Amino acid sequence: MATELATADLKHAAKELGIKYFLISYVDLFGALRAKLVPATAIGGMQKSGAGFAGFATWLDMSPADADLFAVPDPQSLIQLPWKPEVGWLASDLVMNDELVAQAPRNVLKTTMLGADSVGYQMKTGVECEFFLTNADGTKISDAADNATKPCYDQSALMRRYEVIKELCDCMLALGWGPYQNDHEDANGQFEMNWDFDDALVTADRHVFFKYMARAIAEKHGLRATFMPKPFIDLTGSGCHMHTSLWAGDTNLFEDEAGELGLSDLGYNFIGGLIHSADAICAFTNPTVNSYKRINAPRTVSGATWAPNTVTYTGNNRTHMIRIPDAGRLELRLPDGAANPYLAPAAVLAAGLDGIQNQRDPGKRLDINMYTDGHKVRGAKKLPLNLLDAIRALEKSSVLRNALGAPLINGYTKLKTEEWDAYSRHLTQWERDNTLDI
Numbered sequence: 383m384a385t386e387l388a389t390a391d392l393k394h395a396a397k398e399l400g401i402k403y404f405l406i407s408y409v410d411l412f413g414a415l416r417a418k419l420v421p422a423t424a425i426g427g428m429q430k431s432g433a434g435f436a437g438f439a440t441w442l443d444m445s446p447a448d449a450d451l452f453a454v455p456d457p458q459s460l461i462q463l464p465w466k467p468e469v470g471w472l473a474s475d476l477v478m479n480d481e482l483v484a485q486a487p488r489n490v491l492k493t494t495m496l497g498a499d500s501v502g503y504q505m506k507t508g509v510e511c512e513f514f515l516t517n518a519d520g521t522k523i524s525d526a527a528d529n530a531t532k533p534c535y536d537q538s539a540l541m542r543r544y545e546v547i548k549e550l551c552d553c554m555l556a557l558g559w560g561p562y563q564n565d566h567e568d569a570n571g572q573f574e575m576n577w578d579f580d581d582a583l584v585t586a587d588r589h590v591f592f593k594y595m596a597r598a599i600a601e602k603h604g605l606r607a608t609f610m611p612k613p614f615i616d617l618t619g620s621g622c623h624m625h626t627s628l629w630a631g632d633t634n635l636f637e638d639e640a641g642e643l644g645l646s647d648l649g650y651n652f653i654g655g656l657i658h659s660a661d662a663i664c665a666f667t668n669p670t671v672n673s674y675k676r677i678n679a680p681r682t683v684s685g686a687t688w689a690p691n692t693v694t695y696t697g698n699n700r701t702h703m704i705r706i707p708d709a710g711r712l713e714l715r716l717p718d719g720a721a722n723p724y725l726a727p728a729a730v731l732a733a734g735l736d737g738i739q740n741q742r743d744p745g746k747r748l749d750i751n752m753y754t755d756g757h758k759v760r761g762a763k764k765l766p767l768n769l770l771d772a773i774r775a776l777e778k779s780s781v782l783r784n785a786l787g788a789p790l791i792n793g794y795t796k797l798k799t800e801e802w803d804a805y806s807r808h809l810t811q812w813e814r815d816n817t818l819d820i
């Protein structure tokens with residue numbers, strides 16, 4: 383990755399790094415990545431005023447009559463495409479009428495992080511992006527021989543996709559992300575690649591870029607990479623677990639040798655906050671109709687979904703919503719491949735801070751296999767069963783409304799309710815099969 387000094391002036395960076403084109407990009411409320419491809423000769427002006435967009439043409443809760451939207455690139459986010467070094471990718475902040483757009487996902491995360499910083503907390507996150515490699519039209523996994531009942535860590539299936547995985551990992555090595563392992567995951571055709579955690583904004587930008595990079599490189603190999611939460615109904619879905627900790631400078635505030643499982647009181651209050659707001663958080667971590675076929679799902683052919691069904695936490699046990707895998711961090715297992723890379727961490731931070739401010743008690747941790755023994759637990763809250771439940775929970779959540787702002791909550795719930803309505807108007811084969819003769 384380019385150095386801070388080199389990227390501050392993008393015109394200069396272009397010359398130094400041999401960049402001919404910049405992708406000035408942003409992520410909208412539905413997580414879609416939008417961009418303009420700008421020749422390096424025009425980057426000087428664009429760095430100052432931003433690239434122009436018609437906001438209504440993307441999912442941002444805008445009107446066709448609104449003024450132009452400007453994406454002002456953040457030079458610190460510059461990533462030179464390792465497989466196409468003449469192109470530089472930039473995340474940007476959205477501005478309209480000279481003001482930051484309050485509901486723009488990257489702005490929301492930055493504002494939430496600034497708020498946390500003002501009370502002495504910096505959030506660090508690491509995400510585990512699972513994805514499927516399918517044929518080009520997305521109908522089947524790409525490797526017919528990848529058909530084991532328990533395919534997790536299958537060495538042969540992993541190595542049959544070596545060319546794609548290696549190219550992706552080489553890119554991350556070149557970018558200095560600190561990738562450290564790649565594996566075949568629990569579903570046939572499913573993979574995961576891990577890199578080091580960092581400041582939550584850095585991880586969010588990398589998360590966006592990783593998804594783009596995986597798609598682009600898979601495409602080069604005649605395949606398709608999909609992060610859809612549950613593309614094949616009997617197979618384990620694609621999660622995007624988020625590991626989280628709060629820091630004050632170089633000190634991990636979640637670490638406490640004396641705390642249970644090495645987690646501090648602050649960490650437990652953060653968990654208390656996540657438990658308090660879990661159903662509303664789902665609207666951002668599980669933002670699609672399809673997301674609810676991954677959580678609350680019946681057992682997959684591999685034997686387990688590895689996705690949560692209940693608002694519970696535990697130690698090193700993968701059957702709950704929150705796992706404490708190690709001292710000094712927690713793993714939220716809720717997010718899926720469709721999670722908005724900015725809004726999901728923003729919601730997690732907002733809920734966690736509420737937990738800290740109100741010293742929310744997470745209750746006792748459950749050390750049971752939640753899949754087999756969950757029914758024995760009295761009062762364990764279920765996760766939302768569908769997108770509409772999650773949207774309604776978000777509408778009602780004063781914690782997230784106060785922290786993330788009314789423009790985001792109102793715009794997001796309005797657009798997502800419209801999406802739910804569109805889905806509900808859709809006539810399914812299941813309805814015909816079960817209703818035709820009634």
Ligand code: ADP
Binds near residue numbers: 626
């Ligand atoms: P697992 O599969 O056991 O859940 P992975 O190794 O796949 O875990 O992913 C763990 C992620 O957590 C990585 O991105 C790692 O860098 C990140 N991580 C480790 N320590 C912390 C921490 N203190 N805060 C936030 N993220 C962390």
Ligand code: MG
Binds near residue numbers: 574
């Ligand atoms: Mg993992």
Ligand code: MG
Binds near residue numbers: 510623713
């Ligand atoms: Mg995990």
